[in-house]
Amino acid sequence: MSQVISVRDIQEMIRTGQGVNIPDDALVTPSARDFLSELQTNGGMNGSNGASNGKSNGSKNGNSPYVGGEHLAPPDKKLNSKSPKSELQAFFNSPYAHHLKEQICEMGHRLWKREYVDGNGGNMAIRVGEDIAICTPTLVSKGSLKPEDMCLVDFDGNQLLGTKKRTSEILMHLQMMKRQPQAIATCHCHPPYATAFAIVGQAPPTCMLPEYEVFCSVGVAPYRTPGSPDMGKLVADLTDQYNTILMANHGVVTWSHNNIEEAYWRMEIIEAYCRTIVVAGQLGKPINTFTGPQMKEILNIKQSLGFVDPRFSMKECELCDSGDWRPGAMCEATQSTEPTIGLDPDAEAAVKAITDQILAQMK
Numbered sequence: 001m002s003q004v005i006s007v008r009d010i011q012e013m014i015r016t017g018q019g020v021n022i023p024d025d026a027l028v029t030p031s032a033r034d035f036l037s038e039l040q041t042n043g044g045m046n047g048s049n050g051a052s053n054g055k056s057n058g059s060k061n062g063n064s065p066y067v068g069g070e071h072l073a074p075p076d077k078k079l080n081s082k083s084p085k086s087e088l089q090a091f092f093n094s095p096y097a098h099h100l101k102e103q104i105c106e107m108g109h110r111l112w113k114r115e116y117v118d119g120n121g122g123n124m125a126i127r128v129g130e131d132i133a134i135c136t137p138t139l140v141s142k143g144s145l146k147p148e149d150m151c152l153v154d155f156d157g158n159q160l161l162g163t164k165k166r167t168s169e170i171l172m173h174l175q176m177m178k179r180q181p182q183a184i185a186t187c188h189c190h191p192p193y194a195t196a197f198a199i200v201g202q203a204p205p206t207c208m209l210p211e212y213e214v215f216c217s218v219g220v221a222p223y224r225t226p227g228s229p230d231m232g233k234l235v236a237d238l239t240d241q242y243n244t245i246l247m248a249n250h251g252v253v254t255w256s257h258n259n260i261e262e263a264y265w266r267m268e269i270i271e272a273y274c275r276t277i278v279v280a281g282q283l284g285k286p287i288n289t290f291t292g293p294q295m296k297e298i299l300n301i302k303q304s305l306g307f308v309d310p311r312f313s314m315k316e317c318e319l320c321d322s323g324d325w326r327p328g329a330m331c332e333a334t335q336s337t338e339p340t341i342g343l344d345p346d347a348e349a350a351v352k353a354i355t356d357q358i359l360a361q362m363k
């Protein structure tokens with residue numbers, strides 16, 4: 001009779017470090033099958049990919065990803081941009097790096113399926129050493145990303161490895177990582193509802209849904225030409241207080257201290273939130289918001305998860321001030337924003353500069 005393999009059996013194989021080995025004739029239960037495919041695509045997702053600090057080995061929650069007997073842990077030796085090329089090459093071709101590349105592809109496919117990216121839009125990066133990161137290439141749809149498309153760059157944006165050219169927006173991701181040492185992974189895309197808020201230069205009103213409050217802390221960066229150092233600096237300056245940044249007249253960028261999937265989740269959460277509150281605002285009923293004490297409880301959870309939020313130090317009575325929000329009516333602005341391109345006499349020049357940049361890259 002064939003051996004039956006359950007989720008518990010797989011977890012035991014992982015726990016004892018023997019690697020996941022399923023005999024050919026074994027019967028794998030449906031939930032074990034799901035668990036296996038999750039391991040293969042998201043292996044490190046439930047813990048930290050631990051790539052930045054060398055302290056975590058990806059087994060934070062006892063769920064260290066072993067697939068096919070290969071231990072998908074970060075390298076013991078901390079690499080940097082000055083490491084010998086052979087070491088960088090060995091790392092870049094290692095099962096661990098491949099696993100991170102697969103994670104980026106998986107997130108790219110999800111971004112594309114959810115219509116958060118268009119054309120070759122959107123980009124992601126994962127910190128994999130002191131001053132190096134794996135990132136997405138330019139001019140590839142996130143819907144068709146493959147692990148072999150990925151690039152290795154140093155924190156100045158110089159490409160170290162990879163056959164495709166790195167994304168033109170990489171500087172922003174790298175500046176975020178330089179400025180925010182906790183940022184392991186960054187994700188940028190253009191989800192329509194959240195980007196609509198970015199176009200009006202307004203962070204969504206708060207205190208309406210707990211998930212959004214826990215996972216997202218939203219700041220607004222003024223418009224600059226995508227890919228310019230100035231744009232990266234303005235975004236990076238917000239990362240000590242915010243993990244989700246609306247880039248005026250452009251899109252959204254998020255970061256995570258855990259892994260790329262969490263950075264991606266922030267996109268789903270802010271987009272769903274923006275869509276939901278726009279609908280709520282059309283129902284002709286007063287919008288109910290959390291009370292100060294309710295909000296304080298949510299922020300306590302957020303703080304315990306290690307997320308940033310400028311409101312941790314606020315008093316309860318200061319926390320919720322957006323009860324009168326309606327589409328078209330501004331809730332009290334929490335941040336100053338610079339004039340946006342729509343009203344700027346230089347708008348045409350800015351649009352032309354971007355168009356030229358895109359055309360130049362396509363040549």
Ligand SMILES: [Zn+2]
Nearest residue numbers: 121122226251
């Ligand atoms: Zn963009």
